[in-house]
Amino acid sequence: MRRLRLVAAAVLVAGSLGYVVAGGLREAVVYYVTPTELRSHALDPRRPVRVGGQVLPGSLRREADELRFTLTDGQAQLPVRFRGQVEGLLVEGQGAVVEGKLGPDGALHARSVVVKHSEEYAPPQPAVPRRD
């Protein structure tokens, strides 16, 4: 009986600890910021940032050895430049998370471009755009 109470106490303590940690982490554990958040924060341009959003339809184009597109969260927009090959399935209208530094031109010069997949699954339809 004593042991049961001990276990119950341990579970309670660990549970509340987990709750507090999760609550605190909620603010801290953001894998990326949105273009709106990026705009509202004064950022040190020397520090790399990770920004997530949707690839604005019609914005994706490849110029010479540079990939250009615009990330949007529906409000703010962020032009992105990336020299390199995107290994994921980058498609307009779908999510992407880019990491890099803001240039003086206001564009994010990405060091990496990772695709964020949506939670929707649908069979192919003729109108759906295929990968870049």
Added chain:
Amino acid sequence: MVRAFVVGGTAALVALGLLLGLWASPPDAYQGDYVRIMYVHVPAALASYAAAAVACGAGALYLQRRQPLFDAWARAGAELAALFSGLTLLTGMIWGKPVWGVWWAWDARLVTTAVLFLLYVGCLLVRGLADDPERGRRLSAVVAVVAFLDVPLVHYSVVWFRTLHQGPSISLQGVKVAPEFLVPLVVNALAYLALLGLLLAERARLARLEWER
């Protein structure tokens, strides 16, 4: 007789799941054939949650009553939670490389899942490392009970935190999976849960034989 029926039924369900996943399911509009990895990834994650729940419940009962039966189930649950969470991580990485472009990302879903795997590996380690077997059994039971707290953290990580991993496709807010994918997914989920039940029972039976020896 009953056992043959259960084994046969589970094998048939797993085979049906494979058939539906590999042939009946269409490719996804956006990710193509990579969608088929979901038919292993999601059921494996579900099975790891269920195995963790069994380890937690049996571990708590063992701490209270000290009966070999509960220890056997706690051990089986912990081993299978490690196995299925490992399988979840592995299939997730195999899917992430072509779709995301990276094997791994340090987001909340991936990290909490890795923690889940490590917790059950740790649970098995403390059992094996303790000098006194009874002490090992009790320690691993405590770890099994506490480790279960990570399961809701894993599951809701994509809702509570901003992650690279996509949010839940199936939740109270609705189902965002077309029926063509939903049927193979549900059949595979049932198949994995049946397989988990079978493996749990067999592993617990072995553990009890070990205890008696």
